Amino acid sequence: MTKNVVTARKQEVPLQDDNSSVFLQIMVCISVFLFGVTLAGVLSINAMLNAWNESILGSLTVQIMPIVEDNKDAAQAEVLRQQSKAVEFLNQYEGVEKAEPLTDKQLNYLIQPWLGDGVDVSDLPVPRLIDVKIRKDAEIDFMQLAEKLAEVSPLASIDDHKLWLDKLINFADSLRLLALVVLLLVVVVTSGAIFYCTQTSLGLHRYVIEILHLMGAKDTYVAQQYAHKTAFLGFVGGIYGLVLIIPTIYVVSGLAKQIEGGIVSETSLSMLDWGIIFSLPFFSSLMAMITAYYTVKHTLVKFM
Amino acid sequence: MLAKKSGGRILADNISDVDTIIGMQNVGIRYGQGAEVLSDINLTLRRGSFHFLTGKSGAGKTSLLSMMYLSQKASRGIVKIFGRNIAFADRDCLALLRRRIGVVFQDFRLLDHMTAFDNVALPLRVCGMEEREVRKRVTELLQWVELSKKINDRASTLSGGEKQRVAIARAVINRPEILLADEPTGNVDSDIANKLMKLFVELNKLGTTVVIATHSERLITDFPFPRLHLQNKGLKIYRPVVLDGTERRL
């Protein structure tokens, strides 16, 4: 009810005359732009990480390199010893469901296409392989696993592709963390700006506000007028910001798609992601409103 | 006993009396680090009383009134309005108390960017009255103070006398229990001054406690109300002027 009254007539605190209105809109516009673009980045990174994680999860192959030596039996024994140590280690490793060495028969089967029938792998310097099944929900740091595995068995190594992808995932993860920090900073800085603008405006309109107080207005009454006005400014600024975000995302994702190798093929945003980006003006409006409201409540305590 | 007998009708007995609507005990007020503007003010105004407030320019009339309309806090002593010790009232409570007090400020304090109508409507709107009721009441009252033609004019474009009438309309629109007026008839001709005084007297008959600060000798002699007189930072109270023109201290 009071809301209608406030919108229906001219506001008693003449906020429309404030110079800071324009500043606030530009500020919110820039903030929403930064926020939106960074958020789009975070969401794309999330999508990429999901895709990469899927390919990295599930299973893993560990190789035990052969030793080339004159004493074949001794070399063979050493390789098998290291293999069983590696298997034992892997089976105890957090997140590993099962680690099993491939049998000679299986190895033969793998080699067959290259070397033909009737080859005994035990005579050849081919790597032995361990098939490692990883639990679905496990979060394994492959770099760490590789290091520890090397301690247990110097001949063992994890295949390269997984390690490389793991490094990429770590990098993307820290990038995402950085982006989240940026998002937080944007919110903090914007609230700070709204706080100071509101305080300045309160000082500017002190005379009017004191009259309102003398007429029996509670702080809430003044705070509502500010909340209303600032919510509007926050919304308009947010719309401007959104108008800038959309072409930027298109340009950036267009560039990303030109990268070869399909690494960033998953960057396109989902409908939900777009929904979040399109709702940014509502969030900026809400945030501006809440900040202004509490700034007024906080500041008026010092007034008459 | 004697004091009670002679003064009982004008003043209440003490500031905690149920009858006391405005009470002050050993009140002093100062601005910043300066000397006290008023010292040791003791005052007990009864509900439904009518007082003039006089004193030379700078004697502290506005200062005394501003404590009554809860704009300034006393720098010492006890102030009780509607029986509440103001020192212990929180902000929302002060707001609610102010709604029961109508004030005509010496400098009007109208909102210049708003119309006469919006200015008078202010006390009703801050307490959330419905717009339809606001419209009815404000239009009626502005008609009464002969400002119907100026209803949609910005306050800044009104003459001094017109502003004063808007200020008075705003002070009484909420039918306050206490009406405090600082020189309310200073800028209007004697016809309108009389009419406004009659309004105050009328409100007083309906139960409003009235305090009017004035320099006008004529007002004081024309209307038989007791007088609070500020002099040398202190307060003296005089009985109403009687027909032979003499005035006795209470």
Ligand SMILES: Nc1ncnc2c1ncn2[C@@H]1O[C@H](COP(=O)(O)OP(=O)(O)OP(=O)(O)O)[C@@H](O)[C@H]1O
């Ligand atoms: N806000 C203020 N800051 C500092 N000093 C003030 C303030 N208001 C009033 N004073 C001082 O207090 C004294 C009393 O002022 P006040 O306005 O109460 O007098 P008054 O009786 O209303 O005078 P007038 O009849 O001219 O309106 C004056 O000396 C004035 O200088």
Ligand SMILES: [Mg+2]
């Ligand atoms: Mg004065």
